[in-house]
Amino acid sequence: MNSQPLPLEVNGLTKKFGDFTAVDHVTFSVQPGEVFGYLGPNGSGKTTSIRMLCGLLTPTEGTASILGVDVFKNPEQIKPLIGYMSQKFSLYDDLTVLENLQFYAGVYGVPESEEKKRIDEILHLAGLEERTSSPTLELSGGWRQRLALGCAIVHSPKLLFLDEPTSGVDPVARRVFWDLIYEMASKGTTIFITTHYMDEAEHCNRVAFMYRSKLMALDTPASLKSTYLHGAAWDLAANPLLETVDELTKTDGVAQASLHGDRAHVILDSTQWSPDQLTKYLAGKGITVNSIETVQSTLEDVFTLLAHRGKIGEAA
Amino acid sequence: MRRFRALIKKEMIHMLRDPRTLIFIFMMPIMQLLLLGYANNTEIKNVPTVVFNQDNSKASRALLDSFQATDYFSFDYAVYSQAEVYRLIDAGRAKVGIIIPPDYNQNVATRKTADVLVLLDGADPTIASAVMSAAALAGQAHGASVRSQQLALQGPTGSAASPVDVRTNVLYNPDLLGSYNLVPGLIAMILFQTATSLTALAIVKERERGTIEQLIVTPIRSWELIVAKIIPYILVSFANTVLIMAVGTFLFGVPLRGSLVLLFGLVGLYLLPTLGLGLLISTAAKTQQQAQLMTMPIMLPSMMLSGVFFPISSLPLFLQFVSNLLPLTYFIYILRSILVKGVGIELIIPQIVALTVFAIVLLGLAAMRFQKTLD
Ligand SMILES: Nc1ncnc2c1ncn2[C@@H]1O[C@H](COP(=O)(O)OP(=O)(O)OP(=O)(O)O)[C@@H](O)[C@H]1O
Ligand SMILES: [Mg+2]
Numbered sequence: 001m002n003s004q005p006l007p008l009e010v011n012g013l014t015k016k017f018g019d020f021t022a023v024d025h026v027t028f029s030v031q032p033g034e035v036f037g038y039l040g041p042n043g044s045g046k047t048t049s050i051r052m053l054c055g056l057l058t059p060t061e062g063t064a065s066i067l068g069v070d071v072f073k074n075p076e077q078i079k080p081l082i083g084y085m086s087q088k089f090s091l092y093d094d095l096t097v098l099e100n101l102q103f104y105a106g107v108y109g110v111p112e113s114e115e116k117k118r119i120d121e122i123l124h125l126a127g128l129e130e131r132t133s134s135p136t137l138e139l140s141g142g143w144r145q146r147l148a149l150g151c152a153i154v155h156s157p158k159l160l161f162l163d164e165p166t167s168g169v170d171p172v173a174r175r176v177f178w179d180l181i182y183e184m185a186s187k188g189t190t191i192f193i194t195t196h197y198m199d200e201a202e203h204c205n206r207v208a209f210m211y212r213s214k215l216m217a218l219d220t221p222a223s224l225k226s227t228y229l230h231g232a233a234w235d236l237a238a239n240p241l242l243e244t245v246d247e248l249t250k251t252d253g254v255a256q257a258s259l260h261g262d263r264a265h266v267i268l269d270s271t272q273w274s275p276d277q278l279t280k281y282l283a284g285k286g287i288t289v290n291s292i293e294t295v296q297s298t299l300e301d302v303f304t305l306l307a308h309r310g311k312i313g314e315a316a
Numbered sequence: 317m318r319r320f321r322a323l324i325k326k327e328m329i330h331m332l333r334d335p336r337t338l339i340f341i342f343m344m345p346i347m348q349l350l351l352l353g354y355a356n357n358t359e360i361k362n363v364p365t366v367v368f369n370q371d372n373s374k375a376s377r378a379l380l381d382s383f384q385a386t387d388y389f390s391f392d393y394a395v396y397s398q399a400e401v402y403r404l405i406d407a408g409r410a411k412v413g414i415i416i417p418p419d420y421n422q423n424v425a426t427r428k429t430a431d432v433l434v435l436l437d438g439a440d441p442t443i444a445s446a447v448m449s450a451a452a453l454a455g456q457a458h459g460a461s462v463r464s465q466q467l468a469l470q471g472p473t474g475s476a477a478s479p480v481d482v483r484t485n486v487l488y489n490p491d492l493l494g495s496y497n498l499v500p501g502l503i504a505m506i507l508f509q510t511a512t513s514l515t516a517l518a519i520v521k522e523r524e525r526g527t528i529e530q531l532i533v534t535p536i537r538s539w540e541l542i543v544a545k546i547i548p549y550i551l552v553s554f555a556n557t558v559l560i561m562a563v564g565t566f567l568f569g570v571p572l573r574g575s576l577v578l579l580f581g582l583v584g585l586y587l588l589p590t591l592g593l594g595l596l597i598s599t600a601a602k603t604q605q606q607a608q609l610m611t612m613p614i615m616l617p618s619m620m621l622s623g624v625f626f627p628i629s630s631l632p633l634f635l636q637f638v639s640n641l642l643p644l645t646y647f648i649y650i651l652r653s654i655l656v657k658g659v660g661i662e663l664i665i666p667q668i669v670a671l672t673v674f675a676i677v678l679l680g681l682a683a684m685r686f687q688k689t690l691d
Contacts, residue, residue: 008381016587051529051690053575054533055533055688055689056529056533056689056690057689057690057691058689075688076535076688079533079534079535080535080632082533084530084533086526086529086530088526088529089526090527090528090529090530091523091527091528092330092527093525094329094330094333094334097324099326102322102325103322103325103326104534105322106319106321106322106323106325106537107319107322107323107531107534108319108534108535109319109535112318148530151530152530204556244499293360310637
């Protein structure tokens with residue numbers, strides 16, 4: 001037994017909606033102070049998982065504990081410990097920035113003597129000082145997300161769930177948002193975040209990959225790449241380009257081929273091909289390959305590969 | 317308490333920043349009252365009256381004169397039997413029958429109380445209720461002047477009671493549903509509408525906009541949320557009650573006879589089952605539209621069967637039974653008793669008990685069904 005309970009421990013977590021399994025026996029744990037990325041394509045069960053972990057949905061099966069407290073037996077006890085920012089913006093449009101913050105400070109029971117100081121801190125952190133009396137309705141996407149984050153952390157939670165906090169936010173605002181996340185993590189808040197942006201995924205300490213309701217992989221970004229990719233991601237300069245992509249998609253041992261600018265980007269699923277062999281093979285199909293370049297592989301490549309394997313696994 | 321205060325503040329802001337709903341809440345009852353009130357409020361004068369004067373003395377003719385002086389009565393028929401009085405009223409030729417007993421003069425002279433019977437055709441409730449109070453007033457005024465003359469002439473001997481007692485008896489529709497009863501009916505209906513449908517909407521709105529998700533991850537308790545949701549509507553409902561009563565009293569001369577404290581206390585009691593119902597609906601409905609549709613099958617029978625528009629006694633037996641299951645029925649009875657008849661709490665205890673039972677059952681069910689989850 002650990003003397004210090006982990007921020008989050010999940011075991012066999014499952015959610016069924018009728019016949020459909022949205023989350024299928026997912027098991028993992030999150031370390032203190034970690035920025036934990038939870039990734040996966042649309043509909044893979046990320047939001048459903050988070051909702052169960054926040055006590056919003058009752059799981060069909062499985063257990064979870066937050067800082068040693070059983071989420072499903074004592075859902076009310078975990079509420080003061082966690083902060084949650086939902087995927088869909090869900091603050092009150094008719095309240096001002098300040099009123100929203102005051103409301104959440106109130107319902108989380110932030111002592112009245114500390115409320116003003118805490119709200120000022122958050123306004124400063126989120127850069128919202130100038131907008132305290134703006135109606136929330138009039139805020140643009142990036143400001144809304146920062147306010148939502150602010151409301152989720154007024155009570156200084158130990159564990160923070162962020163469900164796609166940066167969707168629909170411009171690159172600069174995203175950058176600012178991630179700075180905020182790092183700052184909180186550096187002060188000891190554990191962060192559980194979902195995103196569709198691969199560059200953001202690279203910023204996480206560890207990344208879990210969900211595919212069709214199942215947890216396919218979980219590791220640091222670097223280990224994920226070395227475990228699954230064996231360094232094999234290539235950019236081909238070839239002619240005609242579109243036919244090259246089509247042909248490669250059908251080729252055995254190729255997980256995925258796609259157009260990257262004026263190149264064909266190839267992720268290999270095995271070590272059966274060398275650049276020379278592939279050039280010869282394509283020449284046999286009437287395609288001229290001018291060059292093959294090994295490129296820095298990305299998490300996106302890893303997930304494309306995993307998704308490809310997941311599909312094959314299901315077909316079998 | 318801190319959580320609760322924050323919730324109430326938020327609910328008040330929601331309400332105050334939505335002026336359209338607020339205007340609607342306050343305009344609707346006034347509009348209904350004006351429409352129905354004026355439609356009903358035709359001027360009442362010279363109501364055809366049949367007189368059966370068995371006494372035929374100077375004293376009894378003086379009484380009839382004071383009736384006539386009110387302009388309400390037109391003595392079209394003088395008859396010589398009770399049966400004829402009923403016949404004329406049955407035939408609709410007379411709306412009022414006045415029967416003076418043979419010992420009228422003797423009773424007045426010996427300072428006893430003489431009974432005069434006024435029969436009213438309740439089929440036209442507006443006329444009947446106006447005539448009823450006119451007859452009672454004329455009788456009282458006449459009695460007082462007779463007594464003061466007697467005092468002046470003979471000094472204080474005998475009984476101090478009024479020498480004339482006008483008994484009114486309403487034939488048909490004894491509840492006299494009509495303009496005087498419209499205001500109590502409207503108050504009850506409006507409270508029902510605002511309390512049930514607005515509460516139902518208040519929670520569904522959070523669900524529909526997705527704000528419920530952010531709300532239920534906080535440590536608030538279900539009951540805190542529910543109570544905070546209904547408090548603004550309780551305030552609005554009380555304000556509305558005052559408004560409707562003010563308009564009813566000043567424009568239509570509706571009587572305010574009973575205790576206002578008792579009245580408001582019972583308005584408060586009635587709000588509980590009504591809000592409970594709204595909350596119950598909001599636990600079942602997914603969208604505001606659904607919530608609105610779900611209030612319909614409750615709203616309609618409540619309005620039709622609770623005695624607002626049709627007397628309950630005229631309903632088929634089965635519907636009379638249904639009407640006993642509606643909180644509105646009991647509340648209408650309470651309101652009419654207090655406002656029109658001026659009765660005290662001792663006469664409406666069964667209705668109060670019924671409302672209390674409804675409150676416990678409906679609020680209990682709502683609290684049980686309202687869970688802090690999304691599934
Ligand atoms: N209440 C529900 N009833 C039925 N099915 C649901 C319900 N909620 C979610 N689902 C289904 O469960 C699946 C997983 O949904 P979820 O929202 O968890 O996905 P996600 O990974 O968050 O997707 P996205 O990236 O689009 O946010 C989807 O197919 C969705 O349609
Ligand atoms: Mg999602």
